[in-house]
Each structure stands twice: as C-alpha cells, then as structure tokens.
Amino acid sequence: MESIVVPAKTDYLDQVTEFVDERLETRDCPASTQMQVELAVEEIFVNIASYAYDSADGEAEVRCEVLEEPLRVVIRFLDHGKPYDPLARAEADTSKEGLLSRVGGLGIHLVKKTMDDVQYAYEDGKNILTIQKRL
Amino acid sequence: MNVKLIKKGNVGEVLLDGRIDAKVTPELEQYFQKIAEQFDKVVLDFDGVPYISSAGLRALRNLYVTMSRKGGSFSVRNVRKDVMDVFNVTGFGMLLNLGM
Numbered sequence: 001m002e003s004i005v006v007p008a009k010t011d012y013l014d015q016v017t018e019f020v021d022e023r024l025e026t027r028d029c030p031a032s033t034q035m036q037v038e039l040a041v042e043e044i045f046v047n048i049a050s051y052a053y054d055s056a057d058g059e060a061e062v063r064c065e066v067l068e069e070p071l072r073v074v075i076r077f078l079d080h081g082k083p084y085d086p087l088a089r090a091e092a093d094t095s096k097e098g099l100l101s102r103v104g105g106l107g108i109h110l111v112k113k114t115m116d117d118v119q120y121a122y123e124d125g126k127n128i129l130t131i132q133k134r135l
Numbered sequence: 136m137n138v139k140l141i142k143k144g145n146v147g148e149v150l151l152d153g154r155i156d157a158k159v160t161p162e163l164e165q166y167f168q169k170i171a172e173q174f175d176k177v178v179l180d181f182d183g184v185p186y187i188s189s190a191g192l193r194a195l196r197n198l199y200v201t202m203s204r205k206g207g208s209f210s211v212r213n214v215r216k217d218v219m220d221v222f223n224v225t226g227f228g229m230l231l232n233l234g235m
Binding site for chain 1: 156225229
C-alpha cells in the first residue's frame with residue numbers, strides 16, 4: 001500500500017487529493033465515483049486538520065491502494081491526535097430545521113452515504129479511519 | 136474559484152466557476168457576506184461548479200440565514216448532477232427548494 005505523509009493542515013489537501021487521484025487514474029473509474037472519493041478524502045483529511053491536534057502541529061498519513069475482485073479503492077487515514085471516532089457521533093440532522101439551527105456532522109454524513117465501507121480503529125496511539133469504494 | 140457578479144437592480148446574480156472545497160470556502164464566505172449586504176435577492180449560478188464539500192455547504196447555509204434575517208431571498212440554479220447528489224444527500228436540496 002503506497003502512502004503519503006503531510007502536515008495535518010488544510011493547505012495540504014491538494015497534495016492528498018492528487019496522491020489518491022493518481023492511483024485512481026490507473027483505472028478507468030467513472031468521473032462521479034472519482035468525485036465521491038475526492039469528497040470523502042477531503043472531509044476526512046479536513047477533519048484531521050481541524051480537530052486531531054487542536055492548535056498544535058501534527059501529521060497525517062494517507063495510504064491508498066486499488067484492489068481487485070471486486071475492483072475497489074481502499075484509503076486509510078492515520079493520525080497521532082487525540083482519540084476520536086467520527087462514526088460514533090450522532091447522525092447529522094439534515095431536516096431544514098436541523099440545518100438552520102446547527103450545521104454539524106455533514107462531512108462524515110457524506111462519507112458514510114457515498115462510501116461502501118467505513119471503519120474506525122484506535123491502535124498504537126493512532127486514529128485509523130479506513131474507507132472503501134467500489135470502482 | 137472564480138466569481139462573476141451580474142447586477143440586476145436589487146438582484147445580484149453570481150456565476151460561480153470552480154471547485155468549492157475547504158480551501159476556497161473562507162474567501163468565498165467573505166464574498167457571500169458582502170453580496171448579502173448589497174442585494175435583496177441573491178442568485179447563485181452553479182453551472183461552473185463540478186464539486187462541493189461540506190465546507191461549501193456551510194457557506195451556503197450561512198448565506199441562506201443571512202438573507203432570511205434581512206427579509207431577502209436566496210436561490211441556486213443550474214446545479215450539475217454530482218453536486219445535486221451532494222445537495223440531496225445532505226438535505227440542501229430541500230433547504231434550497233431545488234427540484235429533487
């Protein structure tokens with residue numbers, strides 16, 4: 001599995017997206033699928049950049065590989081920040097009233113709705129979030 | 136991200152061009168607030184937008200709230216399919232009165 005390590009800052013989003021896109025482009029993946037993967041990558045990376053280390057500096061590692069049968073991409077995000085399971089938070093309220101009173105959790109909501117599998121683990125002092133999407 | 140403003144009296148039409156991700160959203164949000172002060176009605180044309188993330192959705196939500204508070208209106212048009220899917224799955228299709 002190939003990997004990239006970048007400072008956990010939103011400024012590095014493009015590098016992470018390009019890293020994943022390069023792996024997808026070896027396959028003829030539909031544009032809408034690629035967009036959904038980019039969206040999930042952004043939401044997870046920006047979450048790490050925003051919350052994992054509070055205001056301290058830290059790094060995020062992103063691993064990516066394309067697997068066969070079924071053809072799918074597996075992307076794993078690792079950080080050394082405080083333990084945080086984004087899958088454990090309450091479902092986002094997407095009613096009109098909910099969106100107007102408080103917008104929260106939309107990013108992880110999008111990840112869960114668009115990816116085929118999302119798993120969280122905390123191991124060896126690391127948050128590990130793994131997503132899978134069929135191509 | 137490029138924006139082009141077309142002024143039609145008290146209506147401001149904004150043609151958006153580019154991806155709306157977490158990197159461009161802070162600047163876009165400042166622009167939205169400036170537009171919200173200038174017009175009673177704001178129309179965002181999404182024809183040139185191939186991608187939006189939750190950061191962009193929050194900016195739209197904030198523009199919606201700002202326009203509602205001042206008794207104005209805000210609408211979105213020419214949304215591409217991939218972006219519409221994001222709107223629909225997050226409730227924004229309903230919030231923005233977009234045909235689902």
